[in-house]
Amino acid sequence: MRAFEALEKTAQLKELKEYGRVRATRSMALIGRDVVVETTDPADRNGLYQQQFLHLNCEPGFTAPQGYRFEKSMTEGCVLTNYEPDNKETFG
Template sequence: MRFKPLLITVTATTALLSLTGCGGGDNPTLGGIGGDSVATGGDNAYNGTGDGGPNEGTLDNPTKNGGVNGNAPKDGTAFQKLPKAATMAAAARFVNGFTDCDPIRAIPLDSGEPSTGPDQKFLKSAAVIERGTCGSRGRTSIYMIKDAKAFQTAFKAEVAAQQGGNRNSGIVIGQDFAMGSESSDAMSSLLTPQAGLLMLNCHEGFTPPSGYRKEPALVKGCVLTDYYVD
């Protein structure tokens, strides 16, 4: 499984990196992470209620029940200032404020289908505790993360294993969630100052044009940036 800069494919070697590199395609899931059964609904679909109300995680109510930014300090490192969701519902509502992310549908972590994206080995090493796809066609994927440093370490390893790829791409992250999409516009919308998310870029030698951010990530060899080109 590979995070091909935001377009997760169905193969073990390209699924992860594809979560981060978009570009369209016929795969109706975000970054190719989810399968058709997820995109079309079913017993695993979230109903968007029961975890803090319909406004949790929105810009109108960002802190309810630990919603987005509920624990983000005003001062701190670039990573510490990133939005923090606490729940999948809050993360999805936040993303939906900038790009289509409704409804959110769950993908079981123990799913053995390659079409659902990242394999079990990566999910475990990356400390992913929940995942889902959202949008009318399930074109965007969200991962809830228990250990941010473990996630960044695992992502860095996947980028290195890819041996190439788009140097100007990565995966969009908050403090406790990550987002990837088939749509480059969706990815870019989350990197605006209004959204406040940043892209985790672990490509060796990455240097954005002047005026773009290049902040230290939690692991050496990766940076946080607002620069992204599909």
């Protein structure tokens, strides 16, 4: 899982540099216990958040609003969260 997170961090930082944000058209990987699920559907992600999956966010300075999960990841500079700024349906 540590290797996956490191690759995902590299991809996110590249997109932030090139586009100024992680592209919304890209699918998102949600991390569970020893499993990763990738989906482009916000409704699917909301269901996965209810099952305790979390999204890896490596944006420098990112914090989640109160009420959302916000946990340290295995990768320095990244966090695990159930908050997606562009997804108004995200569960807190």
